[in-house]
Amino acid sequence: MRFEVTILGNGSASPAADKHQTAHVLNVREQFYLIDCGEGTRHRMMRVGVSPLKIRAVFISHIHGDHVYGLAPLISSLGLAGKRTPLKIFGPPALGRLLDFFQNEFGQPVDFELDFTPVDPTSHKLVYENRSMEVWSIPLRHRTPTTGYLFKEIGTLTADSATQNRPPNYRPRSYAYLSDTLPSPKAAGLVKGVDLMYHEATFAHIDRRLARDTGHSTATEAARIALKAGAGELIIGHFSSRYKDLALLEEEARAIFPNTRVAAEGATFSVSLKKT
Ligand SMILES: [Zn+2]
Numbered sequence: 001m002r003f004e005v006t007i008l009g010n011g012s013a014s015p016a017a018d019k020h021q022t023a024h025v026l027n028v029r030e031q032f033y034l035i036d037c038g039e040g041t042r043h044r045m046m047r048v049g050v051s052p053l054k055i056r057a058v059f060i061s062h063i064h065g066d067h068v069y070g071l072a073p074l075i076s077s078l079g080l081a082g083k084r085t086p087l088k089i090f091g092p093p094a095l096g097r098l099l100d101f102f103q104n105e106f107g108q109p110v111d112f113e114l115d116f117t118p119v120d121p122t123s124h125k126l127v128y129e130n131r132s133m134e135v136w137s138i139p140l141r142h143r144t145p146t147t148g149y150l151f152k153e154i155g156t157l158t159a160d161s162a163t164q165n166r167p168p169n170y171r172p173r174s175y176a177y178l179s180d181t182l183p184s185p186k187a188a189g190l191v192k193g194v195d196l197m198y199h200e201a202t203f204a205h206i207d208r209r210l211a212r213d214t215g216h217s218t219a220t221e222a223a224r225i226a227l228k229a230g231a232g233e234l235i236i237g238h239f240s241s242r243y244k245d246l247a248l249l250e251e252e253a254r255a256i257f258p259n260t261r262v263a264a265e266g267a268t269f270s271v272s273l274k275k276t
């Protein structure tokens with residue numbers, strides 16, 4: 001009964017030899033979802049042992065290269081691997097044009113449907129649901145239309161479905177993905193009480209002017225948003241290539257929100273079951 005996030009990349013737009021670009025794999029009870037798809041995502045998935053064929057849906061936050069440049073190779077790999085069922089993709093409306101190009105103009109046609117649903121980056125709405133999970137859009141503040149996502153388990157997890165014993169039922173778990181963005185108190189309100197929050201922390205607070213000018217957040221600001229939201233745990237990531245020692249960013253955030261972890265590449269962050 002896992003509910004966990006694996007970090008494939010923790011870098012931002014400027015390339016760094018020791019960082020990959022943004023992508024997360026969310027595992028909700030052995031159903032896998034990809035969140036953003038930076039350059040190299042296909043290789044990163046191989047490295048952490050998640051087959052692209054397992055991905056049920058892809059959620060894209062915005063159309064900056066470090067969040068979408070991995071889509072074409074991923075789609076190509078799925079075709080080579082024999083995928084025939086539709087791939088659900090969610091993201092800003094303009095993403096549809098990019099997907100049309102991949103599907104129709106890119107040499108060998110893709111043999112499966114790219115089932116794209118545009119997400120309005122200005123509204124908080126339910127964008128996807130199945131029997132075990134809901135996904136809500138979270139409007140963010142960036143230089144281009146950007147949406148975060150709130151992933152929420154639904155339905156009662158019964159003792160039978162969780163363990164072989166018979167303890168009480170468990171409460172649903174949640175994960176908020178907030179990147180890229182200036183700090184947004186409104187977003188904090190929309191994810192109130194979330195168990196696990198990922199918030200970008202591209203810069204240290206000493207570089208806050210850079211953060212403001214580029215539509216990003218500092219580690220301090222990410223921690224303030226986690227505090228405001230009453231999050232259980234904060235993961236910070238999307239680091240500028242200028243920082244070699246990520247512990248400094250972690251310490252900065254921990255001074256405000258002690259339960260902060262750095263999004264180390266390859267690391268998995270789990271939300272454990274809690275009784276109601
Ligand atoms: Zn970015």
Ligand SMILES: [Zn+2]
Binds near residue numbers: 062064142
């Ligand atoms: Zn961006």
